[in-house]
Amino acid sequence: MIDMDMRKLGNEINRRCNELLSLQKPDGTWRFCFENSLITDAYMLILLRTIEYRNEKLIKQFTERILSQQSEDGLWRVYPDEEPANLSATIQAYTALLYSQYFKPNDERLKSAKPFIIKNGGLKEADLINKVFLAMNGLYEWPDVPIDPAILFSLPLTAPINQYDISSYARAHFAPVLLMLNDKRKLTSKYTPDISYFHIDGEDGSQLDDWVNLFSILNIRDSYLHTKKENILSYIKKHTEPDGTLLSYSLTTIYMIYGLLTSGYDRHSTVIQNALNGLIKMFCDVDGTLHLQNSPSTTWDTSLILYTLLEAGVPINNPSIVKGAQFLLTQQHTRYGDWSVHNPHVAPGGWGFSAGNTIHPDIDDTQAALRTMAHLYHSHSLYQSSYERGLSWLLSMQNDDGGWAAFEKNTNRYLIGSLPIKHAKDALIDPSTPDLTGRTLEFLGKFHGLKQDHPSVKKGVNWLWANQEQDGSWYGRWGVCYLYGTWAAVTGLMACGVNPQNKRIQKAKQWLLSVQNEDGGWGESCESDKKRRFIGLKETTPSQTAWALNTLNTISDQPTPKMERAAEWLMNDKKTNYPTGAGLPGSFYIRYHSYDYIWPLLGLIQYYKKLVL
Numbered sequence: 001m002i003d004m005d006m007r008k009l010g011n012e013i014n015r016r017c018n019e020l021l022s023l024q025k026p027d028g029t030w031r032f033c034f035e036n037s038l039i040t041d042a043y044m045l046i047l048l049r050t051i052e053y054r055n056e057k058l059i060k061q062f063t064e065r066i067l068s069q070q071s072e073d074g075l076w077r078v079y080p081d082e083e084p085a086n087l088s089a090t091i092q093a094y095t096a097l098l099y100s101q102y103f104k105p106n107d108e109r110l111k112s113a114k115p116f117i118i119k120n121g122g123l124k125e126a127d128l129i130n131k132v133f134l135a136m137n138g139l140y141e142w143p144d145v146p147i148d149p150a151i152l153f154s155l156p157l158t159a160p161i162n163q164y165d166i167s168s169y170a171r172a173h174f175a176p177v178l179l180m181l182n183d184k185r186k187l188t189s190k191y192t193p194d195i196s197y198f199h200i201d202g203e204d205g206s207q208l209d210d211w212v213n214l215f216s217i218l219n220i221r222d223s224y225l226h227t228k229k230e231n232i233l234s235y236i237k238k239h240t241e242p243d244g245t246l247l248s249y250s251l252t253t254i255y256m257i258y259g260l261l262t263s264g265y266d267r268h269s270t271v272i273q274n275a276l277n278g279l280i281k282m283f284c285d286v287d288g289t290l291h292l293q294n295s296p297s298t299t300w301d302t303s304l305i306l307y308t309l310l311e312a313g314v315p316i317n318n319p320s321i322v323k324g325a326q327f328l329l330t331q332q333h334t335r336y337g338d339w340s341v342h343n344p345h346v347a348p349g350g351w352g353f354s355a356g357n358t359i360h361p362d363i364d365d366t367q368a369a370l371r372t373m374a375h376l377y378h379s380h381s382l383y384q385s386s387y388e389r390g391l392s393w394l395l396s397m398q399n400d401d402g403g404w405a406a407f408e409k410n411t412n413r414y415l416i417g418s419l420p421i422k423h424a425k426d427a428l429i430d431p432s433t434p435d436l437t438g439r440t441l442e443f444l445g446k447f448h449g450l451k452q453d454h455p456s457v458k459k460g461v462n463w464l465w466a467n468q469e470q471d472g473s474w475y476g477r478w479g480v481c482y483l484y485g486t487w488a489a490v491t492g493l494m495a496c497g498v499n500p501q502n503k504r505i506q507k508a509k510q511w512l513l514s515v516q517n518e519d520g521g522w523g524e525s526c527e528s529d530k531k532r533r534f535i536g537l538k539e540t541t542p543s544q545t546a547w548a549l550n551t552l553n554t555i556s557d558q559p560t561p562k563m564e565r566a567a568e569w570l571m572n573d574k575k576t577n578y579p580t581g582a583g584l585p586g587s588f589y590i591r592y593h594s595y596d597y598i599w600p601l602l603g604l605i606q607y608y609k610k611l612v613l
Contacts, residue, residue, distance in 0.1 A: 016601045028323035030305050032594035033284040034297040037078045038069045042096035044292045049099040049191040061290035063100040066093050068289050074112030079526035087120045088127040098193035122200035136258045138186035164341045167430040168407045172252040175235050176259030185262040244274030248354040250294045298355040301594040303368035308602045310375045333361045342409040346396040349389030363404045367443040374447040402459030403432020404440045434474035438488030445495030457496050472507030480580045481528040487547035494554045520565030521545035529585040541576045543595040546603030553606050567607045570600045
């Protein structure tokens with residue numbers, strides 16, 4: 001029997017809607033912090049010291065930020081329950097603190113880090129991205145690569161492998177690094193510390209084996225060996241956003257600054273200054289510390305919040321809705337990006353993740369923005385036009401296998417994904433994923449009325465069935481993790497007309513109920529992402545509980561006691577510091593500060609509607 005007080009639930013929903021409305025900025029956006037792992041803060045501090053940026057206050061602020069992320073054992077982690085501590089994160093923090101010059105290796109705050117790094121293999125055992133950055137700073141030796149790696153950016157599309165077979169986000173990281181790799185360039189300063197004691201057992205730091213593995217498979221013909229660095233510089237120029245950043249990412253922008261400075265650009269040149277200004281605009285405050293967001297989530301957050309408010313019944317002519325929707329109209333892409341290489345016969349129409357992103361749209365942001373456009377479709381021709389362009393782009397980006405990827409179409413190259421490189425499948429390629437496929441299907445079914453008799457939907461549904469885990473769950477690539485993927489897959493399947501009594505849907509339901517916490521909520525550790533199996537979290541989190549409740553709400557004919565317990569937990573308006581967004585398994589996780597507002601509210605809204613029915 002369900003005892004939920006409907007009036008109390010309705011009042012709570014109204015309160016949360018009003019709270020969100022009050023947080024809207026004058027330009028129609030919602031600007032919550034996209035808090036990621038400390039790599040961006042550490043690299044920014046190192047960059048500032050290396051170019052001798054004269055702002056000691058900024059150096060101190062990033063020093064304090066890095067210290068604030070230190071665990072009680074004196075080490076650093078990329079999620080709170082990570083055991084043992086994270087080697088790469090500890091190296092990042094340790095090195096940055098030495099660059100700050102407020103700390104020396106024998107200082108009390110660093111006494112645990114040095115032996116931990118040495119015990120765990122030193123720099124050679126760090127993640128590839130960290131070894132590369134250390135090499136850029138003269139702290140690790142570049143490898144001997146048998147060919148000029150810049151060739152990758154000049155090979156024709158008919159070559160066995162070319163730059164467009166690598167994911168767009170990997171490409172953006174590769175490009176500036178390749179400016180430095182062949183000539184083994186480095187950027188040092190009077191602040192560069194000596195960390196040679198992290199080269200363990202005679203290892204001289206000369207092997208970046210993962211890079212050698214990548215380039216050794218290219219099998220380049222001699223006819224391409226004349227290729228010059230101008231191809232990479234051209235790539236960088238074409239992919240620099242109006243705000244000065246490289247594809248709206250802070251890490252790629254930091255890499256770009258290093259690559260350009262070692263290629264002859266002056267620190268005071270326009271492109272370098274614009275890049276620095278773009279990075280500064282990515283700063284946000286987190287609990288009184290300064291943090292560099294890797295990619296501010298403004299467009300994503302604004303789309304999700306507008307959709308949530310509209311689902312709650314906020315009128316489409318509400319000034320906040322109108323202002324937010326007008327912002328989304330300005331963010332719809334009109335320029336062709338790299339996505340058009342594999343999908344050349346459709347006009348631009350997608351959305352990106354960050355405000356100011358003009359050439360790097362993605363599937364998830366596009367379907368999220370289209371939900372608002374669908375609500376407003378009949379109110380103005382501008383929304384109709386926007387919706388039609390966005391829908392056309394979204395449908396055209398479906399992979400041949402039936403699923404949807406993050407940024408590009410048909411870039412799931414088996415050869416690249418199976419390279420003996422850590423995170424090859426997660427970073428070097430952009431395959432279909434259950435979370436993106438499920439959320440796209442939910443949009444197509446719920447807002448555009450497409451069902452399984454539509455060819456695109458049928459292919460998407462079949463792809464999800466083929467990628468369900470044995471226990472009934474689905475793996476989510478961009479959220480943590482099986483709760484995220486299962487929520488997206490099930491709600492997508494339901495929206496497209498799959499029968500809730502389908503045995504595979506019921507299996508997903510039973511799995512979900514089997515991992516519910518005693519307090520009625522759900523929590524999943526980032527450890528799931530590393531081990532590729534569900535690892536429960538003792539702590540219940542708001543977003544994961546909302547995803548689970550939403551999933552059950554979609555499957556169930558009527559509310560159940562277990563759903564009521566979840567709703568009651570969400571009613572208590574709890575917040576969490578635990579990251580539930582994923583960037584790179586084992587290395588990069590995100591605490592979306594917006595998620596504690598969005599997903600619990602949406603879960604309560606949908607539960608309320610179930611009670612009313």
